[in-house]
Amino acid sequence: MDRRQAARCRIPAVIPGAAVNTEALIVTSPTGVNVELAIAGPGSRSYAFIIDWHIRILLALTWILGATLVQFGVVFLQVKSMGPAAVITLAPAAAIYFLYHPLVELAMRGQTPGKRMAGVRVTNRIGGTPSSLAVLIRNAFRLIDCLPAFYGVGLVMTIFSAQRVRLGDLAAGTLLVHDGATESKALSQLGSWSLNPNLDASTLALGNDLLLRWNDLHPERRRDLSRDLLRRIDTASGSAGDPRNIEALDDKGLRQRLRASLSGHAP
Amino acid sequence: MSQNLRTPSWLAQRSALWSRLGESLLTWRRGRLSRQDALKALEGYRVLARDVASARKALPGSPITAALETLYASLHAVVNREPRHTRASLRHLYAVEIPATVQELKPYLLGVWLLFALSTAAGWLLIHTWPSLVDLVASPAMIQHVEHGELWTDGLLNITPSSLLSVRIFTNNIVVTIFACVAGIFYGLGTFYVIANNGLMLGGVFAFTRIHGLDGDLLKFIFAHGTVELSMICLGGAAGVALGESLIRPKLASRRDSLQQCTARIARLFAALIPLLIICGLIEGFVSPDTAIGWPIRIFLGLANLALMFAVLSGRFFRSAAAA
Numbered sequence: 001m002d003r004r005q006a007a008r009c010r011i012p013a014v015i016p017g018a019a020v021n022t023e024a025l026i027v028t029s030p031t032g033v034n035v036e037l038a039i040a041g042p043g044s045r046s047y048a049f050i051i052d053w054h055i056r057i058l059l060a061l062t063w064i065l066g067a068t069l070v071q072f073g074v075v076f077l078q079v080k081s082m083g084p085a086a087v088i089t090l091a092p093a094a095a096i097y098f099l100y101h102p103l104v105e106l107a108m109r110g111q112t113p114g115k116r117m118a119g120v121r122v123t124n125r126i127g128g129t130p131s132s133l134a135v136l137i138r139n140a141f142r143l144i145d146c147l148p149a150f151y152g153v154g155l156v157m158t159i160f161s162a163q164r165v166r167l168g169d170l171a172a173g174t175l176l177v178h179d180g181a182t183e184s185k186a187l188s189q190l191g192s193w194s195l196n197p198n199l200d201a202s203t204l205a206l207g208n209d210l211l212l213r214w215n216d217l218h219p220e221r222r223r224d225l226s227r228d229l230l231r232r233i234d235t236a237s238g239s240a241g242d243p244r245n246i247e248a249l250d251d252k253g254l255r256q257r258l259r260a261s262l263s264g265h266a267p
Numbered sequence: 268m269s270q271n272l273r274t275p276s277w278l279a280q281r282s283a284l285w286s287r288l289g290e291s292l293l294t295w296r297r298g299r300l301s302r303q304d305a306l307k308a309l310e311g312y313r314v315l316a317r318d319v320a321s322a323r324k325a326l327p328g329s330p331i332t333a334a335l336e337t338l339y340a341s342l343h344a345v346v347n348r349e350p351r352h353t354r355a356s357l358r359h360l361y362a363v364e365i366p367a368t369v370q371e372l373k374p375y376l377l378g379v380w381l382l383f384a385l386s387t388a389a390g391w392l393l394i395h396t397w398p399s400l401v402d403l404v405a406s407p408a409m410i411q412h413v414e415h416g417e418l419w420t421d422g423l424l425n426i427t428p429s430s431l432l433s434v435r436i437f438t439n440n441i442v443v444t445i446f447a448c449v450a451g452i453f454y455g456l457g458t459f460y461v462i463a464n465n466g467l468m469l470g471g472v473f474a475f476t477r478i479h480g481l482d483g484d485l486l487k488f489i490f491a492h493g494t495v496e497l498s499m500i501c502l503g504g505a506a507g508v509a510l511g512e513s514l515i516r517p518k519l520a521s522r523r524d525s526l527q528q529c530t531a532r533i534a535r536l537f538a539a540l541i542p543l544l545i546i547c548g549l550i551e552g553f554v555s556p557d558t559a560i561g562w563p564i565r566i567f568l569g570l571a572n573l574a575l576m577f578a579v580l581s582g583r584f585f586r587s588a589a590a591a
Binding site: 027029031032033035036037087090091094098109123124126127128129131132133134136137140141143144167170171172173179180197201202204205206208209212 | 278279312313317319325326330331337339340343344345347349431438442446448449450452457510523527534
């Protein structure tokens with residue numbers, strides 16, 4: 001190994017740093033652009049847990065009913081007299097119920113259907129996907145977090161700890177962050193966005209945001225907003241026509257006109 | 268960048284790339300990345316970092332910027348995903364990491380064994396002196412059986428099949444061992460409670476069966492599985508004490524970092540503990556309650572199980588397998 005190679009070996013790897021406050025995990029990326037992940041609070045956690053709890057209960061019950069029906073033709077459960085049949089009926093159901101979280105989180109890399117629906121995911125302290133070991137550790141600590149009942153310790157920890165973590169997360173070095181599902185929706189619609197090159201960026205962003213949220217807004221409010229915006233676009237492009245034309249447009253017409261103006265195909 | 272004129276054209280140029288990245292991300296998130304995909308992800312991550320920086324400047328607070336930031340954060344998670352070398356990692360785990368962890372835990376293990384032995388002796392002494400206190404360490408059904416001159420394990424196989432019994436037993440043992448470990452997070456006090464409680468119960472039950480002349484039968488019942496089972500619970504307890512010590516006397520800058528480092532180290536131990544506890548559960552379900560099986564087979568099984576435990580925990584079993 002020559003001196004140059006030796007010197008290269010001594011160059012430390014760029015390890016991303018991270019700062020955590022009560023609201024967000026801010027990761028310093030080697031690219032120089034920080035990643036900010038909003039930390040999920042006890043509400044999102046509980047919501048995700050309740051969904052997952054329903055899923056595992058349903059799965060376990062479905063198994064019990066299915067196995068019992070297959071074996072006996074009737075839904076009838078009497079453990080002591082069933083002998084080996086009880087193994088086939090109850091053991092997998094118990095496994096589904098108790099191993100749901102560790103297995104699903106391992107398979108989905110820190111996600112579960114409940115977490116996905118609640119828009120949260122588990123990350124490590126540098127914003128990456130947690131390792132299998134970390135996932136297993138955070139699940140092993142559920143034994144403590146669920147004490148004395150209804151996740152009492154875990155809930156108290158998530159309310160009072162600085163980063164809204166339960167004991168399992170503290171031990172495994174993981175965090176629960178918001179997944180940005182709404183933002184992802186915006187991104188998926190980016191291809192269909194209207195980008196009139198004659199308009200400034202803020203007008204474009206505002207207009208497209210309005211179109212994106214059209215159905216969520218109150219009809220009267222969205223009509224007012226779109227009229228204001230259309231006037232602004234007309235003024236900016238120097239094609240200010242009769243303002244009564246805009247006033248006369250109905251809900252559907254306003255939407256079409258706004259889309260056309262934003263894409264530069266306005267009449 | 269001139270915000271007024273060039274931003275839309277920049278958006279138009281880049282939006283196709285972002286859409287492609289978003290689509291690829293769905294695949295990258297799910298499974299293992301090929302070398303080509305990994306390079307693509309890295310390239311996309313770098314390119315996107317520039318775009319996020321530009322968007323933050325040109326369109327602060329806009330949905331486009333928020334969407335890009337989300338995409339960037341998701342790509343960041345993919346890029347910073349730990350590699351999986353399952354087979355090599357497993358070999359290293361059993362041949363190197365677990366034996367090293369057991370070596371580190373030896374002083375704690377000694378302490379936990381001592382605590383277990385002392386609490387067993389205390390339990391014995393307590394029930395031997397005041398037999399009426401037996402309901403502190405045994406259930407009413409157990410007491411009733413012993414008072415009628417038989418162990419509660421007699422005829423167990425007539426009630427529950429061995430397979431179900433085994434599953435129930437090893438599940439319970441695994442939960443107790445994990446609990447003995449994770450309870451160490453309360454500065455080691457939780458582990459102290461679990462180990463002392465188990466010792467007290469064992470000693471108390473032995474004293475109670477001795478009063479009724481059944482202690483020999485109880486020893487016969489537990490010998491084949493008990494040696495390894497109790498060792499595993501004590502090893503779990505030793506891991507819990509180490510966890511507690513990482514909080515009481517942190518070796519790193521903060522207690523949180525120290526706890527995380529310690530947990531990551533001791534968690535590997537359970538890759539050995541759980542299979543051994545499953546074997547113990549199978550012996551306890553199929554062999555121990557069977558009164559037709561005599562002492563020689565029980566002694567042989569107990570010693571073989573003990574030898575297997577030492578081979579697994581010392582790493583010899585896996586080193587010799589790798590060498591072969």
